[in-house]
Amino acid sequence: KAGVTQTPRYLIKTRGQQVTLSCSPISGHRSVSWYQQTPGQGLQFLFEYFSETQRNKGNFPGRFSGRQFSNSRSEMNVSTLELGDSALYLCASNNLGGGNTEAFFGQGTRLTVV
Amino acid sequence: KNEVEQSPQNLTAQEGEFITINCSYSVGISALHWLQQHPGGGIVSLFMLSSGKKKHGRLIATINIQEKHSSLHITASHPRDSAVYICAVGGGSNYKLTFGKGTLLTVNP
Numbered sequence: 001k002a003g004v005t006q007t008p009r010y011l012i013k014t015r016g017q018q019v020t021l022s023c024s025p026i027s028g029h030r031s032v033s034w035y036q037q038t039p040g041q042g043l044q045f046l047f048e049y050f051s052e053t054q055r056n057k058g059n060f061p062g063r064f065s066g067r068q069f070s071n072s073r074s075e076m077n078v079s080t081l082e083l084g085d086s087a088l089y090l091c092a093s094n095n096l097g098g099g100n101t102e103a104f105f106g107q108g109t110r111l112t113v114v
Numbered sequence: 115k116n117e118v119e120q121s122p123q124n125l126t127a128q129e130g131e132f133i134t135i136n137c138s139y140s141v142g143i144s145a146l147h148w149l150q151q152h153p154g155g156g157i158v159s160l161f162m163l164s165s166g167k168k169k170h171g172r173l174i175a176t177i178n179i180q181e182k183h184s185s186l187h188i189t190a191s192h193p194r195d196s197a198v199y200i201c202a203v204g205g206g207s208n209y210k211l212t213f214g215k216g217t218l219l220t221v222n223p
Contacts, residue, residue, distance in 0.1 A: 042215050043211075045212070048210060056210045103162075105149075
C-alpha cells in the first residue's frame with residue numbers, strides 16, 4: 001500500500017508569490033490534516049479535511065487555505081508569501097477521521113521563501 | 115506555559131542504554147501520539163495511546179490519564195534510534211494535534 005505522498009518535496013519561492021502544495025493520502029483514508037514545522041515554533045496544526053469539508057482550522061492567517069477533492073487528495077495554498085512562511089509543511093492521513101486513530105505522515109514539502 | 119511539555123530537550127546515550135522521554139500535558143485529550151522524526155523531515159507515528167501501555171519491539175509507551183503524563187521508553191538503544199521524538203495530543207473527533215517541542219536523541223556507538 002503506497003504511503004502518503006507530498007509534492008513537491010522542495011520549493012523555492014519569492015516573497016509575494018503564491019504556492020500550492022499537494023498531498024495524496026493512503027488509499028481509503030478520508031481525513032487529511034496539514035501542519036507547519038519551523039525551528040522557532042515547532043509543529044503547528046494548520047487545518048484538517050474530511051470528506052471534502054474543512055473540519056477544523058489552526059491559528060493561521062487567511063493567506064493559508066486548503067481544499068480536498070472527492071478522491072481525498074488535498075491541496076494547501078499560501079498566498080502573498082512572506083519570509084516567515086519558510087517551513088516544512090507536513091500532511092497526515094487517517095482512515096477514520098478521528099483523533100483517536102493513528103496518523104500516517106508524508107515526507108513533507110520544504111518551502112523556502114526568499 | 116505550553117500545553118504539551120517534553121523533557122529532556124536533548125538526550126545523549128551510549129548504545130545499549132535504557133532511554134526515557136517524558137511528556138506532560140495540561141489539556142483534556144482523547145489520545146496521545148508519539149512520533150519519530152529523522153533528519154530530512156519525514157515523521158513516523160510510533161504509538162497512539164488513550165490509556166495504559168503499548169509495546170512495539172524495543173519501544174514502550176505508557177500513559178497516566180489522571181496525572182496527564184506519558185513516557186516513551188527505548189530499551190537497548192541503538193544508533194539508528196537517533197532522531198527527534200515528538201509527543202502530540204489530540205482531542206475530540208478531529209485531528210487537531212498539539213505538539214511538544216520534541217526531544218533530540220543521539221545514541222553513540
